[in-house]
Amino acid sequence: MRKIIAALTAVIYGVMLTATPILAATTTIPQIQASVTVEKVCDLNINKGTLNFGSPLPGTTSNSDTVTLTNNGNTAITSLKVSGNDWSAGVPTMPVGQTEYDDNDDSVFTKLTLGGTNVFGGTLADNAYDNVDFHVVIPTDQAAATYSQAITFTFGC
Amino acid sequence: MEEKNNRKFRVAFLLLPALLLFFASISYALNGGEINANVRVVPSAATECFPNPFISGLREKALTCYIELSNFDTSKIKVKTLRLSLVEIPVTPIPVLPNSPNRIGDFDKNGVKDLKVTFDRPTIEKWFPNLFFVNYYNLKLQGEIDGVPDYIFTTTARLKVIKPTYAFVYFYGKKENVKTIQGVDLSKANIFSATIGKRDMQLIELGNSISLTRGEDIVGEVSGSLPVEILRNRYISLGFTASVSYKEGHCEVNPDLSVVCEGTGRFSKMGIPVGRSQEDVDVRLEIKNERANLIAKHEGTVVFELTGLSYVAKTKLPFLS
Numbered sequence: 001m002r003k004i005i006a007a008l009t010a011v012i013y014g015v016m017l018t019a020t021p022i023l024a025a026t027t028t029i030p031q032i033q034a035s036v037t038v039e040k041v042c043d044l045n046i047n048k049g050t051l052n053f054g055s056p057l058p059g060t061t062s063n064s065d066t067v068t069l070t071n072n073g074n075t076a077i078t079s080l081k082v083s084g085n086d087w088s089a090g091v092p093t094m095p096v097g098q099t100e101y102d103d104n105d106d107s108v109f110t111k112l113t114l115g116g117t118n119v120f121g122g123t124l125a126d127n128a129y130d131n132v133d134f135h136v137v138i139p140t141d142q143a144a145a146t147y148s149q150a151i152t153f154t155f156g157c
Numbered sequence: 158m159e160e161k162n163n164r165k166f167r168v169a170f171l172l173l174p175a176l177l178l179f180f181a182s183i184s185y186a187l188n189g190g191e192i193n194a195n196v197r198v199v200p201s202a203a204t205e206c207f208p209n210p211f212i213s214g215l216r217e218k219a220l221t222c223y224i225e226l227s228n229f230d231t232s233k234i235k236v237k238t239l240r241l242s243l244v245e246i247p248v249t250p251i252p253v254l255p256n257s258p259n260r261i262g263d264f265d266k267n268g269v270k271d272l273k274v275t276f277d278r279p280t281i282e283k284w285f286p287n288l289f290f291v292n293y294y295n296l297k298l299q300g301e302i303d304g305v306p307d308y309i310f311t312t313t314a315r316l317k318v319i320k321p322t323y324a325f326v327y328f329y330g331k332k333e334n335v336k337t338i339q340g341v342d343l344s345k346a347n348i349f350s351a352t353i354g355k356r357d358m359q360l361i362e363l364g365n366s367i368s369l370t371r372g373e374d375i376v377g378e379v380s381g382s383l384p385v386e387i388l389r390n391r392y393i394s395l396g397f398t399a400s401v402s403y404k405e406g407h408c409e410v411n412p413d414l415s416v417v418c419e420g421t422g423r424f425s426k427m428g429i430p431v432g433r434s435q436e437d438v439d440v441r442l443e444i445k446n447e448r449a450n451l452i453a454k455h456e457g458t459v460v461f462e463l464t465g466l467s468y469v470a471k472t473k474l475p476f477l478s
Contacts, residue, residue, distance in 0.1 A: 046190070046192060048192065049192050049193065050192060050193050050194070050195065051192060051193070051194040051195070052194075052195050052196075053194065053195065053196035054196070054197070055196075055197040055198075055199045055308060056196065056197075056198065056199070057198075057199055057201050058198060058201045058227065058228050059201070062196055065194075067192065084194075087194075087196070094198075099194065134194070136194075136196050138196075138198050141227070141228065142198050142228060143198070143228050143229070144198050144199055144200040144201075144226075144228045144229040144305065145197075145198060146195065146196070146197040146198075147195070147196050147197075147198065148193060148194065148195050149193070149194040149195075149196075150191050150192075150193060150194075151191065151192050151193075151194055152190065152191045152192075153190065153191075153192075
């Protein structure tokens with residue numbers, strides 16, 4: 001291995017020594033045009049990986065839990081939706097629509113759907129962030145159990 | 158030495174991609190995509206306690222409560238953890254009686270299993286030392302459930318508590334329309350509200366007497382839940398009736414001569430046509446227990462005389478104290 005490093009070092013020095021007279025002999029530096037293309041980065045950051053709605057009774061609404069979405073890319077997000085699946089605790093389940101969200105801070109909640117619905121009108125400007133409040137409305141006859149649900153944000157620019 | 162250095166190179170060679178993968182996975186988990194939501198729906202409990210109304214002064218030993226969990230197995234309630242207390246008044250919570258039945262069954266036939274437990278009634282009696290005649294309280298029942306850790310369920314049951322002291326007069330109408338009867342200034346009387354049928358009524362405490370006052374017409378079913386419940390009492394022209402105390406059957410006499418009974422009473426006829434100065438009213442009182450068995454029956458005639466704006470009972474019911 002040492003031999004390899006030594007050989008590499010010799011090659012590098014060799015190149016440098018060869019190049020030096022050429023550079024030294026040059027009297028004018030020609031201008032060259034440089035260009036770079038910064039690719040569009042479309043990225044959304046979610047500030048947490050888990051929502052916890054506590055231990056509500058049937059017929060009540062759980063506490064709210066808030067998610068902050070941040071446009072982490074370098075361009076506006078022009079398509080932003082949230083969707084979910086049915087709540088499940090094994091055998092007992094609960095419809096996805098029992099989860100509701102408020103993305104406008106106006107206490108008007110929208111039901112979560114399997115197909116997805118817009119968040120913030122479907123857009124989020126570059127570097128912008130905003131909050132989405134979630135809660136769960138527990139049906140009056142809901143079996144007692146611990147349920148889980150996956151909530152998915154899909155976005156595009 | 159050379160072999161040792163080679164090993165370091167190999168380790169570094171393998172470690173670098175692993176670290177890159179690790180940081181990449183963190184970055185991936187934080188950005189966009191899916192989040193997990195969790196909610197624990199806890200058991201919902203409901204309870205009813207009997208006897209209701211709870212009549213103070215009876216020598217019964219137990220208050221019976223039926224607890225049901227609408228969305229969980231009722232048999233999972235840990236009986237030893239149950240505690241009964243009051244919402245309105247701070248009291249020391251009490252456990253179930255040592256001989257509590259702790260039976261499971263659908264006692265109210267609503268398709269949901271109930272747990273039947275009993276609590277010490279004499280202790281509960283002491284929770285209402287300042288009660289005057291009647292008031293509503295909320296019993297609070299709390300307990301743990303097997304299989305539901307870190308959770309104490311709470312349920313309440315409304316209880317009407319009666320502490321009879323005097324005979325009472327019901328009248329229907331506004332207080333300001335009622336004048337003094339038998340020297341009692343009604344403007345200073347204690348007035349209670351009650352709902353009888355679908356109409357609100359007021360109760361005026363007049364001491365240990367029977368006095369009836371003119372009121373508005375009442376037509377229809379009348380039922381109350383005072384020491385004597387008056388059922389199916391149809392008024393012809395004047396809206397009034399009297400609740401009476403009695404001392405037979407399943408009753409007890411208080412030191413002030415008022416009588417407390419468990420059960421219901423009934424006036425089979427009560428009504429005085431407008432304009433007559435005097436009316437004899439046949440009164441029949443049936444006393445029934447909670448299972449609707451007749452345990453006492455009284456009959457008599459009361460003469461009511463129109464005095465000013467009021468009818469006044471000139472004769473006492475034979476079973477009055």
